[in-house]
Amino acid sequence: MKYSVKVKEISYGVVEVEAASAEEAEEKAESVYYDGNVMWGNSEVDCTAEPVKERKRDEAR
Numbered sequence: 263m264k265y266s267v268k269v270k271e272i273s274y275g276v277v278e279v280e281a282a283s284a285e286e287a288e289e290k291a292e293s294v295y296y297d298g299n300v301m302w303g304n305s306e307v308d309c310t311a312e313p314v315k316e317r318k319r320d321e322a323r
Contacts, residue, residue, distance in 0.1 A: 263314075264316070269308075277291045
């Protein structure tokens, strides 16, 4: 039987930045993220499987 599996990943990472405010720190952290320089730690993965409904040959698409 075929299954369609939805996979959700939530990752937790940390970056250190120099900033004058929390808002500036968050903006800089976002830049670090998009540059691919986050130190990733833990993550959570959630999978949900559902059977794939198979169509019969005479069913309309």
